[in-house]
Amino acid sequence: xxxxxxxxxxxxxxxxxxxxxxxxxxxxxxxxxxxxxxxxxxxxxxxxxxxxxxxxxxxxxxxxxxxxxxxxxxxxxxxxxxxxxxxxxxxxxxxxxxxxxxxxxxxxxxxxxxx
Amino acid sequence: xxxxxxxxxxxxxxxxxxxxxxxxxxxxxxxxxxxxxxxxxxxxxxxxxxxxxxxxxxxxxxxxxxxxxxxxxxxxxxxxxxxxxxxxxxxxxxxxxxxxxxxxxxxxxxxx
Numbered sequence: 001x002x003x004x005x006x007x008x009x010x011x012x013x014x015x016x017x018x019x020x021x022x023x024x025x026x027x028x029x030x031x032x033x034x035x036x037x038x039x040x041x042x043x044x045x046x047x048x049x050x051x052x053x054x055x056x057x058x059x060x061x062x063x064x065x066x067x068x069x070x071x072x073x074x075x076x077x078x079x080x081x082x083x084x085x086x087x088x089x090x091x092x093x094x095x096x097x098x099x100x101x102x103x104x105x106x107x108x109x110x111x112x113x114x115x
Numbered sequence: 116x117x118x119x120x121x122x123x124x125x126x127x128x129x130x131x132x133x134x135x136x137x138x139x140x141x142x143x144x145x146x147x148x149x150x151x152x153x154x155x156x157x158x159x160x161x162x163x164x165x166x167x168x169x170x171x172x173x174x175x176x177x178x179x180x181x182x183x184x185x186x187x188x189x190x191x192x193x194x195x196x197x198x199x200x201x202x203x204x205x206x207x208x209x210x211x212x213x214x215x216x217x218x219x220x221x222x223x224x225x226x227x
Contacts, residue, residue: 032214036158043206044158044218051214089158095214102148102160102171103208103216 002027006090006106013080013113021075021109023064023090031092033057033066033073034103038087047075047088051095080113087111118142119209119219127225131196136222138207139189148208148216149182149192151175158206164190197226 006023013019025033035047035057048057053068064075073090090106122137138147149161162172164182181193194201202225208216 034215036218043220046211046215046217049215091158093214093216100210100214100216102163102173103150103158104160105158107157 002031002092002094002104004090004092004104004106007109008107010110010112013111015082015113015115016079017113019075019077019080019084019111021088021090021111023073023075023106025071025073025090025092027071027092027094029094030068031094032100033064034091034093035062035064035073035075036089036091036105038089038108040086044089080111082113082115085111085113118211118217119207121205121207121219121222123222124220125223125225127227128197130199130226134194134197134224136192136194136205136207136224137189138191138219140209143187144209146170146210147190150206150208150218151203152206152221153200153203161192161205194224197224199226202226 003026032051034049036044037047048059050057050066056065062077064073087108087110089108091103093103094101118141120139128134145166148163150158152158160173162176163170179195183191204221206218206221208218211217
């Protein structure tokens with residue numbers, strides 16, 4: 001079945017440090033890939049997505065590229081801020097004519113950014 | 116204004132009691148999903164519901180769980196006889212566009 005494996009952390013960085021969170025997936029067909037973020041005490045928010053190979057999703061300075069050859073979707077940000085402290089989840093879903101099927105999530109990675 | 120609200124925000128119940136969690140999207144949707152997140156763990160799919168029928172469910176979604184659309188505007192997740200291990204955050208999600216899901220703020224369920 002479909003699955004997502006990601007770095008689990010927790011990770012602590014200093015402000016302005018470079019961030020990479022690795023994510024690899026196993027899936028049948030060609031799923032869409034997502035990064036969701038969960039800020040303390042809040043629900044899940046879509047951070048970015050990519051729907052096909054070589055697509056790059058980007059938002060709020062974060063980027064991730066859909067790499068079919070390595071089945072990866074690593075999240076990167078060049079300079080993190082204290083406000084980026086959150087839990088980051090990599091996820092995939094098959095998209096059909098009827099819409100999105102269930103999201104399959106990785107275990108999440110807690111990031112803390114210190115000033 | 117949030118696209119989805121969930122009530123209650125926090126529910127405390129005794130083991131064996133029934134709970135009903137509600138999800139109210141701001142606009143009509145035929146398709147919605149329920150997920151849960153046990154504290155500190157990953158988000159797990161429970162069930163998807165399309166046009167008043169279950170379209171897919173996970174192995175977690177056993178006979179103790181049910182979903183309904185009691186009227187045209189909200190969706191419910193019912194747990195008939197809660198267990199300690201049902202303590203979790205429960206999120207509903209609705210489609211946004213063709214390939215994205217928008218999550219509600221969640222209901223924290225605590226089973227004592």
